Amino acid sequence: MSNPPRILILCTGNSARSQMAEGLLRDMGGGRIEVASAGVSPSLVKPEAIAVMKEIGIDISRYRSKSVDEFKVEPFDYVITVCDNANRHCPIFPGKSQRIHWSIEDPAAVEGDEKTKLEAFREARDDLQKRLSKFIAGVKVIS
Secondary structure, three states, X not given: OOOOOEEEEEEOOOOOHHHHHHHHHHHXXXXXXXXXXXXXXXXXXXXXXXXXXXXXXXXXXXXXXXXHHHHOOOOOOEEEEXXXXXXXXXXXXXXXXXXXXXXXXXXXXXXXXXXXXXXXXXXXXXXXXXXXXXXXXXXXXXX
């Protein structure tokens, strides 16, 4: 029996985009993949990310922001960077990781009232969801 694919999602702060992507991929994978997220400069998971994921029935409220250093010695089948900064600072992982880069706008950088900010997080979530749906369709998972 082969092992499930291992996927790491990276962004700068591991506070929004990569956290949402981790939650989405865990949900889409239905336990048939291993997924983690990390940041090159970890901070805290944004409450707006938690809120917009809850809107679609995915709870990331217990996720924590992690440093990419926690994963440097682990092999991954795929390493997905979701921001340009993480793409520039992504370390080399052991094994034969396939690198994928998606430049997703940072919803945490959007200024304005709560409605405006939440809309930016929704747009990032929906963009990630579309990209991850296409990605996972091409990934071999254990049946």
